[in-house]
Amino acid sequence: MNMNKKRFGKGLLTALVLAVCLLAGCGKKEASDKDRLGRIQESGEIVIAMEGAWSPWTYHDENDVLVGFDTEVGQAIADILGVKATFVEGEWDALLAGLEVGRYDLMINGVEVTDERSETFDFSEPYGYIRTALVVKSDNTDITSFEDLKGKETANSINSTYMLLAEQYGAQVQGVDTLDQTIDMVLSGRVDATLNAELSIDDYLKEHPDAAIKTVALTEEASLVSIPMKKGSDSDSLREAVNSAIAQLRENGKLAEISMKYFGKDITDK
DSSP states (O other): HHHHHHHHHHHHHHHHHHHHHHHHHGGOOGGGSSSSHHHHHTTTEEEEOSSOOOOOBBBBOOOEEEEEEEEEEEHHHHHHHEEEEEEEOHHHHHHHHHHHHTTSEEESOOOOOOOHHHHEEEEEEOOOEOOOEEEEEEESSSSGGGGTTTTEEEEEEEOOOHHHHHHHOOEEEEEEHHHHHHHHHHHSHHHHEEEEEEHHHHHHHHHTTOEEEEEEEEEOOOOEEOOEEEEEEHHHHHHHHHHHHHHHHTTTTTHHHHHHHHHHSSEEEE
């Protein structure tokens, strides 16, 4: 047989084998074939998004260590899953955008469940229950209820539940990044009011007892605080694992313990 034909035959066989390997994967399952929980377990790391500037939920202590209720909840969930928790900090709206495209596995940052958010994200079972406070400067007598926000200006994180609620009542909202900035804008008169978690306002007043602000109204019903993740079947097993972890932390008292540490009350009990 002609040597060129032999080479051609071997080359054709090699090409066919490579083609079969590409189609069948040569018996090796790629990471892309796994769902999100599978990829987390394979990498040994779960990426959790949070602001890191919202005390007592997630913030930096005097030693610049990331701490807070949500930080410890996130760490506890990672421990149960048997993986390392990697916390990524950023601004609220950017974190939600990153979560939507799968840049982060979870966002643990006092996120309240809304119908609009449920269209974009899958949510875990609630792990907290909070009310929203309407806060104004101490000498403000114009605003005594949420209805009084019509035509007024408030300051809140962009796309936060508080911003959306203020807009529902007819307020014009200025976007800010942190609670401290929000309160400063109220105190300086640049805005008329702000909306935030009742617990966060309580915590702020503990740190700033002389702050000239007051809470004039609270929402009647508590909002559900849950953990959002990218929507779709890829997250189904992750959601189930997170729900199982939350149930375990609730049953062994760890959730209540973390809540008492940061809030002085148990916000995890409906």
